Amino acid sequence: MNLRLIFCLLFLTHSLFGQEPSHKRIARHIEKLASDRMKGRGTGSPENAKAADYIASHFKKYGLKPLGTNGFYQSFTAKVRRVVVPDSLRSASNVIGFLDNEAPNTIVIGAHYDHLGEGRQGSSLEKEPEGKIHNGADDNASGVAGLLELAQYFAKNDVKEPYNVLFMAFGAEELGLQGSRYFLNNPTLPLDKLNFMVCMDMIGRYNPERGVGIGGYGTSDTWPAVFKDVTSSVKFFTDRAGNGGSDNAAFYAKQIPVLFFHTGGHPDYHKPTDDTEKIDVVAEEAILKLEIVLLEKAMQQPKMTFTPVQ
Numbered sequence: 001m002n003l004r005l006i007f008c009l010l011f012l013t014h015s016l017f018g019q020e021p022s023h024k025r026i027a028r029h030i031e032k033l034a035s036d037r038m039k040g041r042g043t044g045s046p047e048n049a050k051a052a053d054y055i056a057s058h059f060k061k062y063g064l065k066p067l068g069t070n071g072f073y074q075s076f077t078a079k080v081r082r083v084v085v086p087d088s089l090r091s092a093s094n095v096i097g098f099l100d101n102e103a104p105n106t107i108v109i110g111a112h113y114d115h116l117g118e119g120r121q122g123s124s125l126e127k128e129p130e131g132k133i134h135n136g137a138d139d140n141a142s143g144v145a146g147l148l149e150l151a152q153y154f155a156k157n158d159v160k161e162p163y164n165v166l167f168m169a170f171g172a173e174e175l176g177l178q179g180s181r182y183f184l185n186n187p188t189l190p191l192d193k194l195n196f197m198v199c200m201d202m203i204g205r206y207n208p209e210r211g212v213g214i215g216g217y218g219t220s221d222t223w224p225a226v227f228k229d230v231t232s233s234v235k236f237f238t239d240r241a242g243n244g245g246s247d248n249a250a251f252y253a254k255q256i257p258v259l260f261f262h263t264g265g266h267p268d269y270h271k272p273t274d275d276t277e278k279i280d281v282v283a284e285e286a287i288l289k290l291e292i293v294l295l296e297k298a299m300q301q302p303k304m305t306f307t308p309v310q
């Protein structure tokens with residue numbers, strides 16, 4: 001093989017596969033977001049705002065168009081309701097980036113980036129949570145890492161998909177889906193142009209016995225055609241319901257078809273021990289590759305019709 005051919009092949013390989021999800025980048029994102037320095041990304045904290053900045057800076061790097069109300073940010077006031085605290089009103093933001101493929105309709109890929117901070121906003125399962133950093137590596141630094149990897153992939157793959165893609169990192173999910181609900185009540189693009197929404201919340205603790213759960217299979221009659229003949233190196237199963245678990249429930253309530261990716265519960269859920277070293281980033285990479293296959297197949301289909309799940 002001559003040298004020119006080798007260079008040519010190297011270039012091709014790089015441009016075709018260079019932007020595929022990578023477990024090394026996934027690990028870097030999770031280490032950053034779930035480190036003790038981020039103090040659990042509690043709503044209203046400076047560290048929560050730092051996490052939002054981290055996401056926005058990556059959206060910018062990938063060349064996404066800001067689609068918040070202040071650049072990439074859509075700010076709102078979140079309310080702590082589950083515990084009584086003097087600072088129950090807290091500033092929060094969604095981070096919103098748009099991949100404009102000049103298509104008539106748009107798909108949404110979302111993940112929440114907030115977590116429980118230092119245990120002073122309710123819903124911790126620790127006995128005495130106050131003052132303990134709830135790192136939230138699985139919940140939901142894993143989902144944010146997935147969001148960033150998918151944003152990079154679709155922005156850099158040199159393919160103009162038949163739909164636009166709205167990438168959303170939601171704030172204040174842990175306070176009751178407040179970020180996704182705020183967006184849906186104050187949308188920055190017309191909701192009737194949304195085709196479907198894909199949510200990732202806790203995709204870092206793959207259990208080969210259980211497999212990856214994919215909820216929302218019953219929310220459109222189109223999903224069976226999308227899943228047909230799809231295989232993956234990770235085990236997965238579908239579940240018809242789309243109205244529980246995370247921000248997908250807010251989209252479901254607006255009659256938008258959804259998919260919800262989740263690797264299942266574990267003893268560290270909503271405890272200070274939900275830490276980075278317990279994340280299976282290699283499995284997460286495989287889950288994201290499965291998502292890409294499903295998303296690319298779904299984007300070959302006409303705009304979906306919503307089906308309520310009984």
Ligand SMILES: [Zn+2]
Pocket residue numbers: 112139140173201202246
């Ligand atoms: Zn979560």
